[in-house]
Amino acid sequence: MAEDQNKPQQINIELSEDVAEGVYANLAMIAHSNSEFVIDFIRMMPGVPKAKVKSRIVLTPEHAKRLLGALMDNVQKYEDAFGPIKHTEEAPKFPMNFGGTMGEA
Numbered sequence: 001m002a003e004d005q006n007k008p009q010q011i012n013i014e015l016s017e018d019v020a021e022g023v024y025a026n027l028a029m030i031a032h033s034n035s036e037f038v039i040d041f042i043r044m045m046p047g048v049p050k051a052k053v054k055s056r057i058v059l060t061p062e063h064a065k066r067l068l069g070a071l072m073d074n075v076q077k078y079e080d081a082f083g084p085i086k087h088t089e090e091a092p093k094f095p096m097n098f099g100g101t102m103g104e105a
Contacts, residue, residue, distance in 0.1 A: 023054045037064040 025041035032038065037059045044051040059067065079085060 025054050027051065032061070032064075036060060 023041070023043075025043050027042040027044050029040045029042065030037060031040075039057045039059070040053045041055045041057070042051050043054050075085065
């Protein structure tokens with residue numbers, strides 16, 4: 001039995017087709033309490049005064065810290081392969097017709 005305890009656990013992760021497609025978000029807002037972190041992923045569209053939360057993820061503080069480490073590691077690997085990611089303070093600029101043509105009723 002002691003040998004079984006030393007073997008790494010294997011997890012079977014299932015990914016459905018609709019989840020595998022992903023959801024585009026261009027803004028994230030993070031809140032926390034003493035017991036959890038809440039990350040809202042939001043899609044903002046130019047010319048639209050409202051933005052919708054597309055997904056909300058709730059994490060324990062320990063998992064939030066693990067996510068931070070994993071993101072830092074992956075950003076470093078990305079920059080090693082493709083060069084530094086530019087960081088600007090200004091909001092992204094969208095083309096004027098990004099949302100399609102404006103109609104009149």
